[in-house]
Amino acid sequence: MSTETHVGGLRTDTDTVRGRISRFVNDHILLVLLGPGLLVIAAIFVYPVVWMFYQSLFLTAPGLQPRFAPLYNYTKMFTSPRFWDFFSNTVYYSFGSLLVSFTTGMVLALAINHVRKKWLRNSYATIILFSWALPIAVVALMWKWILVGGPYGLLNMILLDLGLIDESIAWLSNKRLALPIVTLVDAWLRMPFAMVVFLAGLQAIPQHMYDAARVDGATTFQQFRHITLPYLRPYMAIVGLISWMFAFRAFAIIFPMTHGGPGVRTTTLAIMIYREGMVKLDFGYGSAIAAFLVMVTVVLATFYVTVVLKRIEE
Amino acid sequence: MSADSYERIPYSTRQRFWDFVESPLIVHAVLLMGVVTILVPITWEFLTSINSAQGVFNASYFPDTVTFNAYREVLIREGYWKAVRNSLIISTTTTLIVMVLAVPAGYAFSRFRFPFDNVIFIGVIFSRLFPPIGIIIPYYQGLSALGLLNTIPGIILAEVYLWLPLMIYIMRNFFISIPEELDESALVDGCTKFQAFTKVVLPLSKPGVAAVGILTFLYSWREFLFAFMASQDLASRPISVAVYSFVGEVNINWAQLAAASVVAILPTIFVVLFFQQYIVSGLTSGALKE
Numbered sequence: 001m002s003t004e005t006h007v008g009g010l011r012t013d014t015d016t017v018r019g020r021i022s023r024f025v026n027d028h029i030l031l032v033l034l035g036p037g038l039l040v041i042a043a044i045f046v047y048p049v050v051w052m053f054y055q056s057l058f059l060t061a062p063g064l065q066p067r068f069a070p071l072y073n074y075t076k077m078f079t080s081p082r083f084w085d086f087f088s089n090t091v092y093y094s095f096g097s098l099l100v101s102f103t104t105g106m107v108l109a110l111a112i113n114h115v116r117k118k119w120l121r122n123s124y125a126t127i128i129l130f131s132w133a134l135p136i137a138v139v140a141l142m143w144k145w146i147l148v149g150g151p152y153g154l155l156n157m158i159l160l161d162l163g164l165i166d167e168s169i170a171w172l173s174n175k176r177l178a179l180p181i182v183t184l185v186d187a188w189l190r191m192p193f194a195m196v197v198f199l200a201g202l203q204a205i206p207q208h209m210y211d212a213a214r215v216d217g218a219t220t221f222q223q224f225r226h227i228t229l230p231y232l233r234p235y236m237a238i239v240g241l242i243s244w245m246f247a248f249r250a251f252a253i254i255f256p257m258t259h260g261g262p263g264v265r266t267t268t269l270a271i272m273i274y275r276e277g278m279v280k281l282d283f284g285y286g287s288a289i290a291a292f293l294v295m296v297t298v299v300l301a302t303f304y305v306t307v308v309l310k311r312i313e314e
Numbered sequence: 315m316s317a318d319s320y321e322r323i324p325y326s327t328r329q330r331f332w333d334f335v336e337s338p339l340i341v342h343a344v345l346l347m348g349v350v351t352i353l354v355p356i357t358w359e360f361l362t363s364i365n366s367a368q369g370v371f372n373a374s375y376f377p378d379t380v381t382f383n384a385y386r387e388v389l390i391r392e393g394y395w396k397a398v399r400n401s402l403i404i405s406t407t408t409t410l411i412v413m414v415l416a417v418p419a420g421y422a423f424s425r426f427r428f429p430f431d432n433v434i435f436i437g438v439i440f441s442r443l444f445p446p447i448g449i450i451i452p453y454y455q456g457l458s459a460l461g462l463l464n465t466i467p468g469i470i471l472a473e474v475y476l477w478l479p480l481m482i483y484i485m486r487n488f489f490i491s492i493p494e495e496l497d498e499s500a501l502v503d504g505c506t507k508f509q510a511f512t513k514v515v516l517p518l519s520k521p522g523v524a525a526v527g528i529l530t531f532l533y534s535w536r537e538f539l540f541a542f543m544a545s546q547d548l549a550s551r552p553i554s555v556a557v558y559s560f561v562g563e564v565n566i567n568w569a570q571l572a573a574a575s576v577v578a579i580l581p582t583i584f585v586v587l588f589f590q591q592y593i594v595s596g597l598t599s600g601a602l603k604e
Contacts, residue, residue: 026506030422033418033511034419034423036414038419041437041478045479047452049444051452055452104348108348115342115345130352130353130582133532133593135579137542137558138578138579150371151373152373193597196598200602219329220332220336245445251447291448294445297445
């Protein structure tokens with residue numbers, strides 16, 4: 001490299017410390033750029049993952065020596081009716097949240113895209129982003145206060161004033177309402193992400209497509225179906241998978257709001273992992289549930305990386 | 315897709331319906347509904363925070379007497395200013411560490427081919443998509459073995475694990491959008507490979523670096539699960555977890571909880587107001603390839 005040798009070759013930079021460092025950096029450029037990051041990921045991610053799978057093969061209890069019993073935790077898990085209840089709660093929660101945040105995000109993105117004034121579009125987007133940026137536990141407790149039973153919960157106040165209900169409802173202690181409600185709060189938190197991604201997708205559609213279609217007499221609905229939707233498809237695939245995946249593992253909305261209650265009506269796999277592993281300190285069983293949750297996600301993550309990302313690349 | 319494939323339909327009732335749906339009236343009505351759903355809960359939280367502890371049970375929309383007692387009690391008497399301080403330390407340090415590690419790594423993934431590069435990159439994506447709840451137990455055990463439980467460095471470690479892979483991915487996508495010819499001409503002009511990165515590409519990457527920094531700050535400010543697991547006392551707890559400690563009591567002091575929540579919310583609202591563009595670009599490039 002030319003910087004390493006002075007013109008005339010009287011003195012080379014390799015003689016100085018700085019020159020030596022710069023040569024080392026250049027010769028091992030990948031190591032310098034990538035090494036620290038990968039090392040950190042290996043230390044704080046790969047190691048715990050391996051340990052989690054390994055530990056799931058042990059029978060553990062507080063105060064007892066862990067005993068190697070490879071199938072014990074998994075048998076316990078798959079034969080437990082509770083586990084399947086919690087699994088179905090998780091499926092309800094994740095798909096419900098996805099459905100609501102996907103639809104509302106799409107509607108709001110389409111609406112924002114129709115606003116002509118730039119400052120107005122930005123204001124709408126900024127305000128909607130507020131709900132995404134709030135600390136997650138704060139969101140949970142904020143809604144818990146709105147939904148609290150008694151006449152002073154905001155939702156009850158409004159419904160009572162409108163005459164829609166006669167007496168206040170304890171929304172979160174209601175066995176039938178608790179799960180739908182935490183699902184909606186999760187969607188409230190997740191909706192701005194969908195909106196932002198759809199908005200980016202909408203803005204990438206060339207305007208002349210619409211002009212041509214309109215000249216041909218296509219109705220608005222036909223334009224949406226034949227231009228907007230095909231263009232948005234990769235964005236929809238991404239929002240669908242990411243929102244589902246993050247809701248599937250979610251902990252921070254349900255736990256502060258209901259602790260998994262009333263009873264176990266809002267207990268999802270994430271809450272179960274916390275309860276078995278961190279409260280009852282049964283590390284083996286908790287790890288086995290975690291391993292199951294991971295495996296379900298990995299199947300989808302693999303799908304995401306290989307199929308969806310590939311398709312967008314093309 | 316050719317435009318010929320569209321049926322020719324005269325201006326119909328159906329189209330009239332869609333014209334109505336697309337009219338400014340409906341568009342703004344929909345958006346205002348969205349805005350109301352976002353702003354009403356936040357406003358209610360603020361109104362609760364300036365109410366008195368008993369006043370919140372009066373079932374009225376606005377506080378009878380405005381008082382900042384809850385803030386004084388929470389921040390000074392209960393010592394929650396420490397949680398604010400912890401949050402600032404944790405989020406700032408996490409952001410610095412993640413930026414120092416993620417920016418060069420993202421550049422390396424965007425520019426160099428090396429053995430197993432795809433495998434390693436998929437590994438990075440995988441560690442982003444991996445459910446963190448899955449390793450909450452090993453993390454707890456590890457921090458406890460290292461003596462880092464209930465310490466700020468312990469929480470920072472967890473936050474770096476959570477956000478580093480995502481930021482590497484976002485940085486890589488950003489660097490891909492910068493033409494590689496720039497690096498090449500820098501090399502021809504006598505730069506070393508490292509100088510091509512620091513002197514030519516990096517100055518052009520300010521928006522990407524800013525997005526990564528802002529997102530990391532917000533994400534680690536918002537995060538609950540790992541911070542909650544890694545800290546049980548006020549000395550190390552960030553504000554995002556400290557608000558939760560009001561729930562453990564038999565009777566929740568809603569005014570105090572609201573005051574603590576508003577303190578936790580305010581910085582995030584300011585960040586969104588001032589850096590909306592960076593957040594949007596970061597969120598989209600974190601989700602999409604380009």
